[in-house]
Amino acid sequence: MKIISVIGKKDTGKTTLVRKIIEGLRSRGYKVAGLKHAHVYFDFRDKDTGKYRESGAEIVAGLGKETFILLDKELKPEYLIYLISFIQNPDFLVIEGFKTWKFANISTSPEVKNKFTIATVDENFEIEELLDLIEERSYGLLLNLNCGKCGFDTCEEFAIAKIKGEDVECKSQPKDAMLIVDDVPVPLNPFVQKIIASTITGMIKSLKMEKSKINNIKLFIKNLE
Template sequence: MRIIAVVGTKNTGKTTLVTKIVAELVERGFSVGTVKHTHHQFDLPERDTGKHKAAGAEIVAGIGSETFISIKDSMDLEKVLLMMKFMKDLDFVVIEGLKESKYAKISTSEFKDEFTIANVDVFNMDDAKLSTTIDLVLDRSFGMVNDLNCKKCGYESCDDFVHAKLQGRADAVYCRSESDRVILKINDTMIPLNPFVRTFIDETVLGMVKSLKTDEFGAENLNKIELLIRDKHEND
């Protein structure tokens, strides 16, 4: 799952650019999710889900023609990205706002930092410029980095890999230590796994699950296995 952020000052076309990027990536065959930095509530107070939250519910889920979950807490970007990564097998996530994030960025204003790969004028962007911008996204965006500094990517540190990627000098799309196959979270914090531990967990859990008669419960395939372990002394 690669990540690209669209940043810029107010009224410079961030939302317009996000929709253009999403549409172009989908047109090219990629699956895409989005994250928007907002200062507003998700629920309208007069709607039923808004009333649920006002009554004190910490998590409100809406199920129907669409599914949404509203959590009565502010979550940091990394937790949201991890949740999206775990729930859906996405190729890209496009972020609107959050200029302090440490992912490849396209700026719709004069804002520029070490992660900015392009500054664009959205209101004078033609199809050719959009296509060039998407090509740049494909070349220089990257996924979540675990800061293991394992050097498997050929660089001395994860920071070195990131900056090489931003400058177009790295061929890899992801940090080599990253894996979509095995994710470990402890108390909602993502814990990086080195290759040995990741492989051990993968093969051990998969081997045990395969010994069970999961098909009798309607689970004929093992595309995704979720295992939650709570500390038995948690409530002591």
Template sequence: MRIIGIVGTKNTGKTVLVTNIVKKLVERGFDVGTVKHTTEGFDIEDRDTWKHKEAGAQVVVGSGDETFLNIGETMELDLIFNLMKYVKELDFVVVEGFKHSRYAKISTSDYKDDLTIKNVDVRDLKPADIESLVDMIENRSFGIYQSLNCKKCGFESCDAFQKAKISGDASKDVKCETEDDNVVLKVDGFAIPMNPFVKSLVKNVVRGMVDSLRKDEYGAHETKRIELLINDEDN
């Protein structure tokens, strides 16, 4: 999963750019998710789910033809990404806002930091420009920042890897080798990065224990996904 941020001041076309990028990535055969930063609530006043929240529910889930999850608090961006990975395998996530995030960005205004790969004026963009931007996103974006400095990617640190991706010095195929969608560890709601050896150890040990159980009797005939929850609230 690779991440690209769309940032800029108000009314500079961020949402327009997001929708164009999403459409183009989908046209290229990618599965895409989005995240939008907002200072407003997402639920509509006087709807049933709004009433649930007003009554004091900390988590409200609406499920029907669509499903949404409403949590009454701010969540860290990396936690959001890990939740998205848990729900759906995605190739790209396009983020609107979160200008101070640690991910590759395209700016629709004069804003620029070390992770900005391009500043654009959305009003002047042509279809060919969108193609070029999406090419750049494919080449220079990267996945969830791991902070492990394991050097598996060929760079001395995660920061060096990040800078090389942003500048275009690292090729399209270079990626973080420790970002493995198959094994995710969360402690108290926070995603904890693991190096490849630990991931492999955890996966093999848990898989071995599960395979030794009589899981077929309970309807679990295949072992495609294993979920383990340990509550240790007494400590």
């Protein structure tokens, strides 16, 4: 899953741009997820679920034609991004905000940009050109594994090369297995991912489940002594 974020000052058209990017990527055939970063409470107060929360529920969920889960705490961004990628496996995650994170980003304000900015736009942006840039220069979540398999010593060096348009790829994105310990994703190199995936799959198969019917396995371990 590649990530693109939209950053910029308040009221500079970030949400409009996010919507255009989502629509454009969808029209190019991609599965797309969206994530908004805000320092506010999300407003469910008038709804039944908001009332449950007022009554003290620490987690509130709604299940119908759509599903949502509302927690009364801010998750670590990398944990949430891992969950999104694991639950839906989208091709792209479009984020509004997170201007200090090392995501490829597009800025709607010339004064708000960093070394991961691939473009700065005003209201006259050409969406197809932006989509081309996003396809070419965005990349997945970097966990500072610094394994060097992409040809760079550090993940940040890789990201900067990618932002500049070099034809490079991270070789250690989570593919076969993900590990999250105490809400923090743990970088695993591809070899370790394969070992974990094949070991757990072998154990599940020994429970007499047919491997052909298994698409993925989620294993949660808690209450460790």
